[in-house]
Amino acid sequence: MKPVGFLTKMAIWLGLASLLPAVVMLIVHTLFPQTSLLVPLLAGVTVALLISFVFGRQHVRRLRLLESKAKEVVAGRPIEGATDFRGEPELLALWQNINQASKLIDTRRPELEQKIRREVETELAGEKQQVEAFLQSIGDGISIVDRDMRVIYLNDPMIEVFGNQVGEYCYRVYEHKGELCTGCPVKIAMETGQIHRSLRRVYDKHGNLRYYEATGSPIRDQQGNIVAGLELTRDVTLRIKLERSVEIRSRQLAAANAELRRTNEQLRKAYEAQKEAQMQLVNSEKMASLGVLVSGLAHEINNPLNFVSASTKLLADNLRVIFEIIQEYDNLPLSEEMRREIDRLKTQAEFGYLTEDIQKIVKNIATGAERMKTIVQNLRVFSRLDSGVREDVNLLEGLESTLQLLYYQYKDRIEIERDFEPLPPISGNPGQLNQVFMNILHNSVQAIPAKGKITISTRSRDGLVQVAIRDSGIGIDPQDIPHVFDPFFTTKKVGEGTGLGLSISYGIIESHGGRLWVESEKGAGSTFFLELPAVEPKTKQKGD
Template identity: 35%
Template sequence: MEQQSEYIEISGQAPVSSEPPADQTERQLRRLRYLIENTPAIIYSSVPTGDFKMTYVSSNARRILGYDPRIMVADPNFWFEHIHPDDVPKIFSSLAMLFSEGERTYEYRFKDCSGQYIWMHDTLRLIRDESGNPLEVVGSLTDISERKAMEESLQRQGEEQQRLIQKLQEAQDQLLQSEKMASIGQLAAGIAHEINNPIGFVNSNMGSLESYVGSLFELIGKYEQLIRQCPGAQAQVTAMEKLRRDADLEFLQDDVSDLVRESMEGLKRVKDIVQSLKDFSHVGETDWQEADIHHGIDSTLNIVYNEIKYKAIVQKEYGKLPLVKCVISQINQVVMNLLVNASHAIKEKGTITIRTGTEPGGVFISVADNGGGIPPDILNRIFEPFFTTKPIGQGTGLGLSLSYGIIKKHNGRIEVQSEVGKGTCFTIHLPVDPDKVTVA
């Protein structure tokens, strides 16, 4: 019954008691101290100027923070000296707004008596006198460490989910690219089957034609000799020489030889392109195997030649490389992306330099251009999925991202150096045997 009576008094209802007013006041004060002691928030007040020295701290500070409230009030710098140094600037920078807004809320770390920082929610309210002058600041401090721990846990889970989503996206992109490469391989096999047969007989016919043309011109030469040796054939010789001049036989003889030779070279070029397309895609070869990196680069150059030939001269500075255990079709894909990007970086006419060499435990491949370079503010973003500086519709932003993933899958790394106005150099570092590399 006593507690019920105290509750009624604090609630503001008329007390039902015959106690003297002094006893009722004392009972209310005891009840108020009891409530403050057991409330979750520390109630405090401070001066509204200077260092905001505390003038009152509720007794539950001992339970929550472990400090004697009298010590907290006695030390004028107690509050600021116990706030985490990293949180002090944001409080100082906006504390003056308390005088214009009348109320401010902060969340910061506060050092308890054990020396540990705990998260506190602090609500400050400015009290003014009747004239509107600042009188004091009243605040409440609540321990929100559990809430913060939950938020951090949720944030970590969210970040982990984002990483998983990104990995899934990269895996999906890689799968799509692998399917694309497989389609190219199947197309290459079909092209090779359909083109190699006609190329074969055209090549054979051109060889026969070259032989026939040579025989015909030899025969014409012998006829001319016989006519000149015949007595009384001066008129025929004159007519023959006129026909020879009209037909420009000497030019025809030289030009036919050149035409046949150029046609044979063109047929060889077609055969090389078909073979390069097969080598580039490596139909059916998705397993790891020891591969000739230089052969892969050369086949890739044949594929992208049409993309590069009007923009740049390709210089090859090959070192002596061992066979490298890899999925060569994927390495070819990375080299192709770098070569195409290098040609796009060159506005008019430039140079693309491909260098290879050995290094401890592996090899390197560098593709350098003397194009426009990459601005420093986006250099650290070029490997992000879907990031591109090309106009809409001209780039997916997946080339470098997929390249990065492929090289990482090979336990290698890809680096970039660039200077605006001078050019860019991408360097691929590959271990000779990825299985012997310890990934950190």
């Protein structure tokens, strides 16, 4: 008789378990008709569940055993131990098939492993050849080092330069030293896990210095751990040498250009100094000639002027006497007819107006003569241009004479404020210093377009004499202030100035051991300062 299979038994048991509650309920209802059907129903379900649990636990254990044996076969381990599946033909057949497959796998395992190994090795060899061909075809050098910085791979360009140094420490190969290279890109890449680039100085197998652009990259295993480092190097020795040659040549050219600029600047300054000296010489010669002319002219004018002045005074005295005599005639006892005739003549001649007019004319002549005397005196003071002769100079006198000469340029328009302190004399050329005052004051007058004010201050401190000339004019642009004293620099319109006045003035003050400078604000006027050393007072001798 054929044994009942596992699945058949399971079906029978499940069928009986499902019928058991109904059978129990029917028997109880037959024996005890008054009993509720719920009690036998619950009892039948409980008995069915217990039967199913016992049956299921027994067969689940056998199914788990089969599962574990199948896993051993899949893992390649031989099945050990016998298993009793008597009375369970389906499970026994399944177990026999699993056991037979295990034996067949154990028999074919070495053959399969060898076949798989050959296929894998063949595939890996092909991939290695492809990778090797790729690495060798790259013109740049490629090296791979392990975590200990030992070389484990070099491509042909690296072997050609450094030799076959596989197995050696990389720092001994590249820099011929016994310690890790400073700034090694591969070491940094393996430490940080990031690509790192640097310019390296290395030595080839012949000891020659070379420059390489090196890029270090980390190499990771399947778990992401860094196991090695790859370095891609490009020989830039020629480029670096050319760059350094160009840099050296550029520095040499820069030095030569700087020297040339210095030479040109020296020549320019020498030329400007020569031109300025020439202009000063020409100006001095012109002023000297003008001084001689003015001095002679003043002398020639002074003689007739003295005659006019004296004659004017005499004329005034004579006219006074005449008017007194006429007044006396008015007081004489004359006849009525004579007095009427005299009054008619006075009225006809407008004697009263005539008397007043003659006095005004004489007074105007006297005033004009006095003004002429002042002008002549100022011309004589201003024209003292003795070449190279130094004497004690009264600066206040020079300022006053210059203001007198410029009077008609500023009268009725510009107020002159004098803030003078007594000054000690300075040693210098009066004519040249007057020329400085003329240039500065003339510029100040021109800087005031309408009405304005010029303040002249004089001070004496610590052996120095200072003159400050401040105007309320248009001022100087900040960018122009550094060039105010440059030769030929001018902000005036073409034809209104040569740009030499202040330059010559600067040279004159400098030649007198002083200094000249300007302070200005655009729209608020300018102040020119000149400072000169005062004459030291002579020490009194004993017995003087």
